[in-house]
Amino acid sequence: MSKHRVSRRQFLTYTLTGVGGFMAAGMLMPMVRFAVDPVLTVEAGGDFIATPLKISDITSEPQRVDFTFEQKDAWYTSDVSNTAWVYKDEQDNIVALSPVCKHLGCTVGWGTGDNPEEFFCPCHFGRYTKDGTNVKGTPPLAPLDVYPFQEKDGLLYLGKAEPKKKEA
Amino acid sequence: MKWVSKDIETYLTAKEYVDTAVIPLYSVSFGNEMRESASGAEFITLLTSYLERQFTGRLLLLPPFTYLKSDYPENIVQQLKKWEENIEKNEFKHIFYITSESDWKIYEKELKGSLIWLPSLPLEHLNDQQKISMIESQVKQLLSLFTQKWNENE
Numbered sequence: 001m002s003k004h005r006v007s008r009r010q011f012l013t014y015t016l017t018g019v020g021g022f023m024a025a026g027m028l029m030p031m032v033r034f035a036v037d038p039v040l041t042v043e044a045g046g047d048f049i050a051t052p053l054k055i056s057d058i059t060s061e062p063q064r065v066d067f068t069f070e071q072k073d074a075w076y077t078s079d080v081s082n083t084a085w086v087y088k089d090e091q092d093n094i095v096a097l098s099p100v101c102k103h104l105g106c107t108v109g110w111g112t113g114d115n116p117e118e119f120f121c122p123c124h125f126g127r128y129t130k131d132g133t134n135v136k137g138t139p140p141l142a143p144l145d146v147y148p149f150q151e152k153d154g155l156l157y158l159g160k161a162e163p164k165k166k167e168a
Numbered sequence: 169m170k171w172v173s174k175d176i177e178t179y180l181t182a183k184e185y186v187d188t189a190v191i192p193l194y195s196v197s198f199g200n201e202m203r204e205s206a207s208g209a210e211f212i213t214l215l216t217s218y219l220e221r222q223f224t225g226r227l228l229l230l231p232p233f234t235y236l237k238s239d240y241p242e243n244i245v246q247q248l249k250k251w252e253e254n255i256e257k258n259e260f261k262h263i264f265y266i267t268s269e270s271d272w273k274i275y276e277k278e279l280k281g282s283l284i285w286l287p288s289l290p291l292e293h294l295n296d297q298q299k300i301s302m303i304e305s306q307v308k309q310l311l312s313l314f315t316q317k318w319n320e321n322e
Binding site for chain 1: 169178185186221224225226296
């Protein structure tokens with residue numbers, strides 16, 4: 001028998017402290033995780049996808065860029081290729097527009113309609129000016145979505161298309 | 169629009185804009201023809217899904233009409249006619265059938281919709297990029313066909 005005898009009272013105190021500690025930890029851990037989570041995800045965010053287009057090749061004429069990424073639809077993953085219309089505006093800023101018509105989602109083309117300086121949707125004859133603004137009197141009710149972009153190693157990286165911000 | 173709940177939801181609110189139905193026609197056969205049957209179906213799937221992306225707002229891509237190749241042709245055509253009847257009842261002005269099966273050419277006259285027959289291209293040895301550009305060039309030809317058809321009735 002060991003010299004240090006544990007009394008019944010002591011034994012119970014130890015056990016209760018131990019179990020209580022576990023329970024407290026079990027409750028606190030998820031809370032801490034939730035509190036910290038937003039900080040952790042911001043790091044991983046900003047999914048920019050590489051396009052084959054070089055920044056130096058961008059001209060004032062909108063050109064089509066295709067880029068591919070993996071999309072997960074339930075358990076079905078597939079490579080989806082997306083398209084953007086990229087050009088430089090008068091102030092030399094890069095503009096990347098989504099080709100998805102804001103009316104019902106057809107793909108718009110540059111200069112394919114009667115007007116060579118406009119985006120045109122063949123489905124219901126929607127029109128957009130070069131900066132993506134919808135032409136009044138045609139079906140679309142909003143300007144084309146804009147891709148946020150980044151430059152990396154001279155290549156253009158595009159993010160997720162978002163609705164155009166109203167100019168102040 | 170595709171045959172998925174989200175798209176159908178949009179379709180129901182924008183019915184007047186969607187006047188075209190597209191039905192891929194697939195044949196299924198076993199044995200020696202299994203390979204061609206699968207590659208034809210693959211080709212048509214890719215093609216129609218790309219087509220759907222271009223014209224999302226004006227066409228509804230229906231689930232493929234699938235039939236056994238060994239079945240009697242009369243039965244198959246009869247079956248498809250039933251589809252046609254139902255689709256027409258639902259306010260679709262234009263119906264397009266897309267197939268890689270040349271046999272359909274014989275029955276084209278019996279159908280009210282337009283039949284588009286495209287010989288299947290062998291895609292199995294291509295990488296994704298090549299596949300896309302190949303399908304793209306095929307669809308480009310279809311696009312003008314569709315716009316033409318739409319303009320006819322306006």
